[in-house]
Amino acid sequence: MAILVDNNSKVIVQGITGGAGRFHTERMLQYGTKIVAGTSPGKGGEKVFDVPVYDTVEECVKNHQADTSIIFLPARFVMEACVEAIYAGIKFVVVIPEHIPIFDMMQIRKEALKHNALVIGGNTAGIITPGEVNLGIMPDIAFSPGRVGTVSRSGSLTYYVADTLTRTGYGETTCVGLGGDPVLGTTFDEILWLFEKDEKTKAVVLVGEIGGVYEEKAKDTISKMKKPVIAMVGGLYAPQGKRMGHAGAIVEGEMGTAQSKLKALEQGGAHIAKTFLDIPEILKKLGI
């Protein structure tokens, strides 16, 4: 068991003929990810590592029953690509590129909700269900199949958490990178809730960091969960970041500081880890 992706996922790569698309397609295939097709408008008919290339997502879905997509395209093309996937019936999209315009991300979010799809990113390292599917740019070495789910905004922090869980024998069910952009396709809540419902996941590690508001938003979800959540937040010693003017302060209040995030997560009932090494300690105490 896993969340969002497993070895039944039929994956397409949008932008498969580009440099990054090609490079990571090979890596993901090597991991065992079932990449059934790729898209590149105008290049339909070509092949990349034996994966057939189409002009449109619609054709990938029609010919290969694709249900999952990963996007390797310049930021300015991501909104179109993502909505194309959603309209074609893809239910899960991973947006690797960073610097997606905020309005575009909001449009994506709206279409995703409307069509009951889920988009992670932009600026995510992707998602991995160890031993089954690696969808993104995460290094295989950090991960091993196991019983803890992880969710983080940062790719590098995802690696360090998995590295720790792997080294201490817990392993991971699925590791989800939400992405580092200011407005994200999916927030902690939705992923936490999927982990809550996933049989194999015994606990969830949430890694947050200074800036943004999504950690604070997770508070209520955590308080409703039965499974333990271990939370770690980076940036306690970082100088205060910039705010989005007065209006931003009115809308977001005191949210965004590491303190505010830690406080919210703790109030929600999360167990706080200061370092990665605290995580297995806490898991042990929880009897997991």
Next chain:
Amino acid sequence: MAILVDNNSKVIVQGITGGAGRFHTERMLQYGTKIVAGTSPGKGGEKVFDVPVYDTVEECVKNHQADTSIIFLPARFVMEACVEAIYAGIKFVVVIPEHIPIFDMMQIRKEALKHNALVIGGNTAGIITPGEVNLGIMPDIAFSPGRVGTVSRSGSLTYYVADTLTRTGYGETTCVGLGGDPVLGTTFDEILWLFEKDEKTKAVVLVGEIGGVYEEKAKDTISKMKKPVIAMVGGLYAPQGKRMGHAGAIVEGEMGTAQSKLKALEQGGAHIAKTFLDIPEILKKLGI
């Protein structure tokens, strides 16, 4: 019983301080229509025939539990006024002005559907439930309480039908003017269905005319109705009107001619009247 409006309707007049608004407010009040308030931005606090004026519809709803609105404003202000009413919770809006831009009507239709409201017009003579409420510009003299519902795109044809029903003793439950503009807030279907569900209405007279597509659309509804529908269509001898280019012809096909309308209505099961005087004859034959 009646449809859409009766003597419990709490009506507001949007544009009550204008010439037409003022004139018809007086007429409607004289008929017994419960006009609880009016709007005119910037003139809140004034009174028109003892009816209190507000700046916004919101205030009318808050202070007078208004549920119905009639609009007497220049065409260019209608979309805003109509959506304002819908957002404020008004469930039935009568749009008297003509020449509402088509895009505006489509926006109104969308908001109305979304908020479960009904808008008739633009370019309608209004709606009347004889003996209870006259909402619009229809002449009282044509109408009397009774047992036949009428729905028409044309004001003058509504009068002649009612005149005939009144003279022959049938009288009317409610007479609805859909309006003469090319794109309307409400089509025949919705009104027919309301009549079908209205206890007091024993039969419905539908009057159509050359141009547009709404008569053809009514076919399926008529075929599903248990109550008899008597249909009359004007324009059999009118020279063929203009079409909206090739694309219009693709979308609307052969619709729009009096022949096409009569055919569709007859196929739906309507009884066809050639003149107004045919209507009471048909009613008599139907045993109504």
Next chain:
Amino acid sequence: MRLYEYEAKKLFSRDGIPVPQAEIVKSPEDARNFAKKSGKPVVLKAQVLSGGRGKAGGIKFALNPEEAKEKAAELFSLKIKGFPVEMILLEEKVDVEKELYVGVTIDRLNYKLVIIVCTEGGMEIEEVARKSPEKVKKINLDIDEKLYQFQAQSLVKWLGVKGEQIRNVGNIISSLFKVFKSYDAKLVEINPLILTRKGEYIACDARMSVDDDALFRHKELSEMGIEKRHEEGEMTQREKKARGWEIPYVDLDGDIGMFPGGAGFGIMGNDFIHYFGGKPANFMDSGGGPTPERLAQMLILLDENPQVKAIFGARFGGISRCDDFAKGVVMFLKEHGLSKPMVLRMTGNMWQEGVRIFQQAEKENPEIFRNIEIHGIETPIEEIAKRAVELAKKM
């Protein structure tokens, strides 16, 4: 309200749709100059608002400047559906590899905007759509919905466009949709959208209608000289006179003058006259709430028409009041008299006042009411129509 082809192309081109090299000319000499400057074969297209331009001989080709001048002169002497040709659009001739169709319009039935493409362009697209619906594909959008590029491109791919051109033609569709939305259009069409032998796509004809009722918010159109305009063919003297008074009026070939109230009844009344064996001499609409002056003008049009043998009048006072109606009729009678019999029915808002005005006027000038029968709500309108047919036959 339809735009001239050259106006539509200007708007299309502003939003990035490729159109042929072109110029509007108003004289044969200018046509020659354009052809000379261009150095290529040219197309001459009469700029008229009515349809059927091709069939009327409104499009010509010329291989050289002299021929261009000649053909232009021919066009300038042409009338298309009664309109003289005053402007010609000269364009460089395009080598045609393939012709497609792209259009955007409104689906009133479903309250949607519709983008339509067809694999066969350059012809009567509605015929193609009827006979071979599989050659047509549509996308429906809500009024405030976006057209995504991928949606446009999926239409383009369906059309069979290949490779790099998918994006370009997708952009043409997106631009066309943008034009449609920007100007409150009812219709925009590129027919044909040409694939040239060089492999480029170019809009060879352009059709565009905008919503008259939304013109108030498009100053940019009036700045281009696009104002409310008339699309009808050559008008009769009477129709021109009516237009001068802003009265919607059309001459027909019967003998009963129609003096109706209300657009809806105007249409139905015409049917009634036919039902009862008569033929109307005209269509007319008073507009909502006409003034006495306008009503008098309407009667002048009928009285002066030698075809008219009798007049059928009807007024059901709604937004138009019966008192104003009576005032208008009396004003006309006093100033002009009426040379033909007229039967009227008047009821509705302010009918008592209307009756009073007629009675007063008749008391003062009984002679001007000699030929006139006035009825009220007690007489069915059908009886009035029959009476009018009768009166006309008697004459």
Next chain:
Amino acid sequence: MRLYEYEAKKLFSRDGIPVPQAEIVKSPEDARNFAKKSGKPVVLKAQVLSGGRGKAGGIKFALNPEEAKEKAAELFSLKIKGFPVEMILLEEKVDVEKELYVGVTIDRLNYKLVIIVCTEGGMEIEEVARKSPEKVKKINLDIDEKLYQFQAQSLVKWLGVKGEQIRNVGNIISSLFKVFKSYDAKLVEINPLILTRKGEYIACDARMSVDDDALFRHKELSEMGIEKRHEEGEMTQREKKARGWEIPYVDLDGDIGMFPGGAGFGIMGNDFIHYFGGKPANFMDSGGGPTPERLAQMLILLDENPQVKAIFGARFGGISRCDDFAKGVVMFLKEHGLSKPMVLRMTGNMWQEGVRIFQQAEKENPEIFRNIEIHGIETPIEEIAKRAVELAKKM
């Protein structure tokens, strides 16, 4: 990315928002001329991108041209958060009857656009909102939702604006929302929106931030000279050098040089150093997939910093590959050598290749690896951080 006040006002004004008579001046003499031409008392506002301009003395008033010149000279000699004042916005002084606040921003939590008004303008609006939330009202809209005029007007009415001005101020809000949407803004604010003694409303200050990531689709901004720009205060020499190399870098006051991989870990690593009793000398981010050249530059910045006593390096190869990482480090070591001890952890994508590159280089030049400890996945990153703190303390 923040715009200068005068740029924001230009955009606001284009969309119909009233702003004071104004001019940008670059010399005291020009300030005098503006005041002379205007003949009225003027306000002088330093144009800087950082906040706290008022507190820093960046706003001055002048009653006459000579005073304007004087005050301008004062402003031009000022530095605000390290930035010299190079432009002054001169405006005619407005007589204030009342100050309001109007703003539009993004609610990331709920994925909404938010229009905010407040009955008290001209001050720190977030303070007002915190202490007196009843003075603030908001409307939330979806990204592709319309702002209806009646919605804007209902906010205006709520603000207490009366009569004819309801429509005008409603239009100001609609225009502000349009500006927000047109330029992919993250924030637009009018604070204060002034009601003048004459009864007119005018935008006296303007604040606007746009989404850097959407600049590519706003040629109209770059045509106004609005390009990606820096908002930070005065930079250290090293920060300037880093900026030249396009490396995000900030000097801190500790002694451990941070050579991290990944933005997330950059932040967390800083906390770790603190947890273990050390203090970082800097923040740094490599960006996604740095080249060996960039990695070498990052090390140059740390090596040349006399504050740095030891270097803490971490690379978890994801989109950044370990082989490139190793190449960059070796390139630096060969060309510059390293004057400080460094402890590194390297694992992730292509780690085997990375290890091989280090081994090969050490075999060829063992002396350059003298001060360097390289660990792999077997050592927890916390141990590396502790070791870095230890090394720094030893120095």
